[in-house]
Amino acid sequence: MSRSVRLGMFFPWEDAFLVCFVLILALPNTEAWSKEGHVMTCKIAQALLEPQAAEVVRNLLPDYSNGDLSALCTWPDQIRHWHKYQWTSSLHFIDTPDKACTYDYSRDCHDSHGLKGMCVAGAIQNFTTQLSHYKHGSSDRRYNMTEALLFLSHFMGDIHQPLHVGFTSDEGGNTVDLRWFKHKSNLHHVWDREIILTAAAELYGKDMDLLQKHIQKNLTHGTWSDDMSLWKDCDDLFACPNKYAAESINLACKWGYKDVSPGATLSDKYFNSRMPIVTKRIAQGGVRLSMILNRVLGNHNQDILVPA
Ligand SMILES: [Zn+2]
Numbered sequence: 001m002s003r004s005v006r007l008g009m010f011f012p013w014e015d016a017f018l019v020c021f022v023l024i025l026a027l028p029n030t031e032a033w034s035k036e037g038h039v040m041t042c043k044i045a046q047a048l049l050e051p052q053a054a055e056v057v058r059n060l061l062p063d064y065s066n067g068d069l070s071a072l073c074t075w076p077d078q079i080r081h082w083h084k085y086q087w088t089s090s091l092h093f094i095d096t097p098d099k100a101c102t103y104d105y106s107r108d109c110h111d112s113h114g115l116k117g118m119c120v121a122g123a124i125q126n127f128t129t130q131l132s133h134y135k136h137g138s139s140d141r142r143y144n145m146t147e148a149l150l151f152l153s154h155f156m157g158d159i160h161q162p163l164h165v166g167f168t169s170d171e172g173g174n175t176v177d178l179r180w181f182k183h184k185s186n187l188h189h190v191w192d193r194e195i196i197l198t199a200a201a202e203l204y205g206k207d208m209d210l211l212q213k214h215i216q217k218n219l220t221h222g223t224w225s226d227d228m229s230l231w232k233d234c235d236d237l238f239a240c241p242n243k244y245a246a247e248s249i250n251l252a253c254k255w256g257y258k259d260v261s262p263g264a265t266l267s268d269k270y271f272n273s274r275m276p277i278v279t280k281r282i283a284q285g286g287v288r289l290s291m292i293l294n295r296v297l298g299n300h301n302q303d304i305l306v307p308a
Pocket of ligand 1: 076077092154158
């Protein structure tokens with residue numbers, strides 16, 4: 001399907017944005033689903049913003065966030081079940097055919113009714129496009145732009161979580177019940193949260209900030225400093241989310257589903273081998289989110305996102 005047709009399907013989304021925005025953002029955090037991963041992704045991204053993009057992000061954030069993007073990066077999870085925002089619930093993930101271990105936009109990026117573009121890769125394309133109009137927009141579009149920023153920031157986290165691009169029949173591992181060390185969990189939740197919490201508890205004295213700083217140090221002075229430019233490499237902002245989704249289903253097959261059967265107990269062996277993948281994906285999500293924001297909100301000449 002041509003890009004212009006896909007984009008044409010996105011524009012009606014903009015109409016669904018305005019109502020209740022301030023009210024919703026003012027509510028306390030009532031749901032912590034995979035909160036830690038999103039917070040780290042957004043902190044990494046914000047630290048890598050160039051001055052002009054950083055200023056736009058600060059301007060778009062509500063005052064009570066004190067300029068901290070990470071404080072609102074879980075907002076799309078908090079509102080996804082609200083009637084007004086139910087249309088966004090399919091935008092957090094991609095279901096791919098069982099055992100195929102591949103991702104194909106035209107085959108896989110749709111909601112349960114088959115509506116094209118309604119998946120996490122399509123959402124990133126849509127909200128990136130919306131933000132790219134910021135420089136030409138008027139102030140009455142501010143709330144749209146704030147929502148676009150928060151959705152984009154959240155979905156860049158989701159698309160890097162390997163089990164958010166998982167098999168259809170087990171809902172990305174959600175129906176694979178198992179034990180994580182001694183307590184009940186499921187495979188999706190292991191990748192959303194358990195590995196991060198266990199890493200913080202076992203290796204960083206339960207201090208999530210220390211884990212976050214360790215990831216950031218690996219980016220600036222350590223293991224990943226040479227990889228950053230490769231991660232950021234993206235000729236076509238519209239096509240890159242498909243690359244990120246393909247990476248995720250590949251990792252889901254190689255590491256997520258591998259050697260896991262329902263009812264299994266996952267412990268040290270699984271944790272030790274998968275933890276480096278989780279931290280790397282959080283870092284990649286942050287680096288790439290900053291790349292997108294710098295290009296659409298910064299000084300760059302970004303002209304590839306205008307629909308044909
Ligand atoms: Zn999500």
